Amino acid sequence: xxxxxxxxxxxxxxxxxxxxxxxxxxxxxxxxxxxxxxxxxxxxxxxxxxxxxxxxxxxxxxxxxxxxxxxxxxxxxxxxxxxxxxxxxxxxxxxxxxxxxxxxxxxxxxxxxxxxxxxxxxxxxxxxxxxxxxxxxxxxxxxxxxxxxxxxxxxxxxxxxxxxxxxxx
Numbered sequence: 001x002x003x004x005x006x007x008x009x010x011x012x013x014x015x016x017x018x019x020x021x022x023x024x025x026x027x028x029x030x031x032x033x034x035x036x037x038x039x040x041x042x043x044x045x046x047x048x049x050x051x052x053x054x055x056x057x058x059x060x061x062x063x064x065x066x067x068x069x070x071x072x073x074x075x076x077x078x079x080x081x082x083x084x085x086x087x088x089x090x091x092x093x094x095x096x097x098x099x100x101x102x103x104x105x106x107x108x109x110x111x112x113x114x115x116x117x118x119x120x121x122x123x124x125x126x127x128x129x130x131x132x133x134x135x136x137x138x139x140x141x142x143x144x145x146x147x148x149x150x151x152x153x154x155x156x157x158x159x160x161x162x163x164x165x166x167x168x169x
Contacts, residue, residue: 002168003053003126003168003169005123005124006053006124006125006126006144007052007053007054007120007124007125008053008054008055008056008114008118008120008124008125008126009053009054009055009056009125009126009128010055010056010057010058010111010114010125010126010127010128010138010143011055011056011057011058011127011128011129012057012058012059012105012127012128012129012130012131012134013029013057013059013061013081014027014028014029014030014059014130015027015039015129015130015131015148015150015152016039016042016128016129016130016148016165017038017039017042017057017081018030018036018037018038018039018042018077019037019038019039020130020152021035027152029061029063029069030077031063031068031069031073032073033073033076033077033080036077036080038081038084041164041165041166042084042165043084044165044166045164045165045166045168045169046084046085048166048169049085049169050169051086054088054118055085055086055087055088056087056088056089056090056091056111056114056118057078057081057087057089057090057091057092058091058105058110058111058114058127058137059090059091059092059093060093060104060105060133061074061092061093061094062093062094062095062096062097062104064094065094065095065096065099066096071094074092078090078092088114088118089114089117089118091103091110091111091113091114092110093105093109093110105131105133105134105136105137106132106133106134106135106136106137106140107137107140108137108138108140108141108142110137111125111127111137111138111141111143112141115141115143122141122142122143123143125141125143125144126138126143126144126145126146127141127143127144127145127146128145128146128148128162128165128168129145129146129147129148130147130148130150130152130153131153131156132153132156134147135147135156135158144160145160146160146161146162146168147160147161147162148161148162148164148165149161149162149163
């Protein structure tokens with residue numbers, strides 16, 4: 001499977017766009033601009049990818065709700081990101097598990113919202129993520145997905161694992 005049949009690419013943020021942060025061995029999100037470091041693979045991908053694609057960011061950011069990340073820092077991160085790759089829209093769920101919202105992955109709310117708002121066709125959309133939550137959200141939204149193979153998700157058995165974003169180009 002390649003990107004050939006797709007027009008709309010949904011990207012998870014942490015682990016796809018930027019490096020994850022390990023806190024006591026637990027995969028976590030950046031909480032400051034210093035921790036927000038783009039993955040080299042993403043930077044190469046953003047430079048080489050054909051601009052015919054439309055990009056959407058779909059990211060869980062519960063550290064906002066947990067008061068571990070300030071909204072203005074999140075906005076700074078996303079401004080920095082928009083300077084690297086133009087996103088049609090960035091969808092951010094700031095809830096945590098206890099909120100039981102429809103937008104927090106693995107629920108498909110953010111993807112379905114983008115599909116509706118931008119009048120997209122499901123069969124032209126693909127999700128690229130690094131977690132089971134990303135795969136489940138894509139499946140629940142009725143779109144295909146790629147799983148970026150990492151050391152922290154090696155336990156996930158999935159048909160469409162990729163070694164790098166650049167391998168999709």
